[in-house]
Amino acid sequence: MDTLLLKDDENGLKYSAKLIKNGEIVAFPTETVYGLGADATNESAVRKIFQAKGRPSDNPLIVHLHDFSEAVKYTSYIPQIAFKVAEKFCPGPITLVLPKNDKIPLVTSGGLDTVGIRIPLHPSARKLIELCGKPVSAPSANTSGYPSPTSAMHVMRDMNGKIPAIVDGGESLYGVESTVICFENKNSIRILRPGFITREDLLSVCDNVIIDPAVTEGIKDSSQKVMSPGMKYKHYSPSADIALVEGNIQKFTEFAENHRGEGIYYLIFDEDIDSIKLENCIPYGADSIEQAHLIFAKLRELDEINAKRVYVRVPEKTGVGLAVYNRLIRASGFEVIRL
Structure with a gap:
């Protein structure tokens, strides 16, 4: 397979959307790191992500939407506090873990009954999702366990010959993956993976923001299921x-x-x-x-x-x-x- 390097323009995004709608996977820029996108509702397409990355199947994927108003289509319940978070920080580098509905297959959610929902800030990422007309599941576009890609060239080094296309949108703005949060109850937020949106930021919408111990200590039980990518396995590591x-x-x-x-x-x-x-x-x-x-x-x-x-x-x-x-x-x- 020859991996195409596409321009971050209307033609490149339309071609990428066509690939995704046809069940293929495409790497694209976001404000955090480059993502490897597939139709989140297409099980065979999602499996191509795991295959290209060499990613464990119990590591959940984040689902990217064009607008938070679409989250009701793929979740069974959204607490009021989630709407407050979304109003302040979406679109942006934050992922909200919510109860999923049957439109999101278990292969996408890593076997969980929850799904991470994110509305990217990057205009090309949002345009691509809009053109697809589908939710786009997208982990970082790198070999599993290796440092995440913040440029198209990083993606090409890892994914050349494994995926049909990469959209070159230049360097990522923030450089680390999104903050991932879940909701303990109506008055509490738990940070599962820290990112550019910080605990201090989240305190502006919620008085009780907890940092999960796994953020600094890891997961002690290897059989434990996790709600967020980046919690369980060794990640981000070079050969050194x-x-x-x-x-x-x-x-x-x-x-x-x-x-x-x-x-x-x-x-x-x-x-x-x-x-x-x-x-x-x-x-x-x-x-x-x-x-x-x-x-x-x-x-x-x-x-x-x-x-x-x-x-x-x-x-x-x-x-x-x-x-x-x-x-x-x-x-x-x-x-x-x-x-």
Whole structure:
């Protein structure tokens, strides 16, 4: 199969919509990362996503809609608090886990009776969904377990020959996947996967916002079903071994000087460049927003330079920084060195 690289224009989107309506899968840009889209109601099309990615079948897919008003077609119940969240943050980088109805097959929901609903902000993603006339299930368009793609070229490296087409919409705006939330009750929100919309943001619509322990600790029981992608399996990981290093710049510098060798690299903050006088240092942003935008590209870069072992300065664990930390700790297999 020759994978086409399509322009992010009317012709490219119409051709992509035609492919999806005919049961094929297409990679397309969103404001978070590139998605691998299929008709969410077409079981055979959805299975092509799992096959192309090598994704475990119990890892649920997020369903993308053109407008939140369409959510009633694919859910059995929407609590009032969900409408408040949607009114403030949709379209945008947030996914709402809701009870599904029979229009969403179990293969799409990973065998669950819930479905994640998202209204992307990216204009081309919304136009594509509108042209399809169908809900579009779309995980990140990468090989399962590998860093998510934030450019069409990242997708091409992973999916060339596996899918019919990729829409090239340039670099993703935010760089990490959407925040995924569910509703404990009418007065409580639980964050299952952190993203660009933070706990602090959600407190503006709900007084009780809980961060699920799996965000920082992982799932202890491998047989446990999860409501969100990114919770259960090792994710976002390059071929290099990743370890997070927690400590101030002085301690990190001392640690790095004692852990040098061929193929060893260090992911550091931009401000650390003048402090750490070592080779193989790669900055990954000056603040949490920059780090979110760059982290997957930097993790992919490590494979391009044949890194074997990588020590990463731990980002902040609040705001958008929590999303960066979540991706890194999963990439490391929860290996944290505390100095």
